[in-house]
Amino acid sequence: MSTASLTGRALTKGLSWVLVGNVLYMLSAALLTLVLPRIISVADYGLWQLYQLYVMYFGYVTFGYTDGVYLRLGGRRYADMPGPRLSAGLIRLLLADLAAWIGLVVWVWAVSPEPQRGLILVLAGVGAVFYVSRTLVTVILQIAGRARAFALGTVVERLVTFVGVGGALLVGAREVIVFIIFDVLGKLIGLVVAVLIARGVFLSPPDFSWEATREFFADCGAGMFVLVSNLAAALITFVVRWAVESHWGLEMFAQVSLAFQFTTMFMVLVNSVSISVYPQLSNLDRTHYAGAYATLRARFVTPLVLMLGLYFPLAWVLRAWLPRYGQAIFFLALLFPLSVYETKSRGLSVVFLKVLRRERLMAVINVACLGLAVVGTWWTVYTWGSVTAAVFLIAVVSAVRSIASEVLINRLIGVPILADTLTELLVCAVFLAVVALGGPPVTLLAVYATLGVYGYVHRDSLRLPRRLHRNRH
Template structure:
């Protein structure tokens, strides 16, 4: 598994470069207003993934960890044709409904969402097939290609501006380029998995019961994903609803910076689930505490990227300086969101506890909506909303991680204490105006907290490595 993690993460170095360009260059080229519209599209695009109705996640759960040679190809072809027609029908209906929206800008955004639904949900289907078959070389190549095409598209836009073909880039121009890239990726997947798309397939009526079962096992996971997306985006929704597109663009820029920091480590999730699924929950749970400890320390190490980001934004993106205020508040939340999406959620899936995870997430979502509304009305302003988001995320961590702790009797105090301490340390040290002093204060306290909280844990890990 370690070699596969390294391979997938290695391919994501190119994704990191791509995200840096998207995170820093596109906001500069678009300007705050157009960038705000683009981020509105990206916000609603996260919910479009619900429109495969659980089928894609059901495929991953059904075939996760199986070899390609062990599955019925005619049956898989039936599923591939089914998802094609399902997304085509849903996407076309979405576009037709969007034509009745009065606002021209929102009409364009939701037409793009319809196109995105048709394309991206099919890409996800093939990505999950590759993940199920543990075809991580393909995933690494596709991820690298997406990143390369993103880089190429940005360089193309810059070149066009330099030679005066156009003066700037609008949100709809860039979204068309973005969608075109995924059309190409879909074509490559269908070409690679041609044996699972072209040819004789099992008729839909003969697959009816199996398709229904795939929906049944997949929809709780899909809804859980979407509930998770809603929890992540409650603050974005409030800012988009109650503030101008310009303020929303600046607030969303903070999340773009966060995505730069998390793009590489999140790729590990594609490798993790099939391996955990093969082990089974009893064997996998033995590694839970150690995995959580390692993940938490890596994430709060990644938060050091805040300091060069601050320098870069001040120097090259002065129109987005206000976003640094939001970034400082939101950044520690990366520690929680990554732990939940990368580790906790995968353990719930392996234990077949998707419905329980869903219920805990629904409760968190309701808490987050109400709590953010109260904070917004009492204190007002996007900064207050950002703090409400951070607290809501920690509440979610306590619920989901706490359930696993109680059920499987996992030690939890050190990990929870570490997150709380690093929250406070990051917020205090980054509030210092002197950047060098702020950096070294966070560095010293980061090392000190690891020694005090996890010193014995890492000592035992080092000893076990030395024995080998």
């Protein structure tokens, strides 16, 4: 067979369109994040964040199917997608989520929580039904290299939500339920648009044969470890936020959630980037994984470490714009290093572990870190009684999870990590120490000097190698 080469540019093929769609998503989310807390009360903003929290975790009700399809079809061309079986899979997934939503409605009716919260739960379930179904469509578009189409579906969904919520605010509406309804509507329209974009696959005559049914359950089984792993990672933040809400109430929950909202926007971007990169890695010879890992690490992690310097001007602007959220801005500083470690975990380590088919090891790491978060939350919230310690716990657990994943990657493909890991820990430690001191001018100079030295030392890592060679057998 002939030999071929895979350049750094090819490794991230289609990445620009993924970035466009997700940057627009981030901008719309940022505008809502910045505008809503200024206009509505802290308690109402807490309800809005409670809805967002429910939707995010209900979004994991995929039964492993989406992740299984992602693993099985990664690297396949759009024309080679099994349309009839994917069409039937989408219908099965939609029906399964509708059944789960009906179960949620029955539970809400039986338990009878506070009416407004019960309605938020039910609406979050509806939104999750549309969101989970659209995830299958967007995953197919991304792994097939249709990044522009994926970006369009994402933009449409966010545009509907942004215009709807913005219009409601302009006419004087301040009810959180109104905002939530527009968000659900955006997810519905996003699903419809995504299916129409991928109509060549998902509007094919569905195949409900016994063989297709067995394949559906096989995909669910194959993706279950990825689902457990992703859910465990997501539950790390859920445990802390739920404990804060139950112990300190809705207003403190709003403060913590606003800080998480900013970091979540980065995590959505990183997750989409990792999905886009996976097909390229699937077609790469294993002997060149170490080089690919170094390339991707240089492109994503080093700039994010340098972005820690943005916190201090950002905090100054946010304090002027959102004076009622001083605690949230402080919590954001504790979570800022989270973006560095989550980038390595979601954008790099998780992708390589999936390519290497080490989903079980990935799940073990995440479940162990979830256990650490549960124990730490109990101690920081219910024993110590410190919300600051509870939030800081998330950054610590995230760093532990990231470093553990990278150690595993090092053992599997032999990529060196010690020097980079230690320098990143040092930079984050200096940053957090300055935040703890209140950020006086002299210490700010220490942060920027440290970042300057880090950038100089890692200047070569920002220059991507021109070519990574790949062998075909």
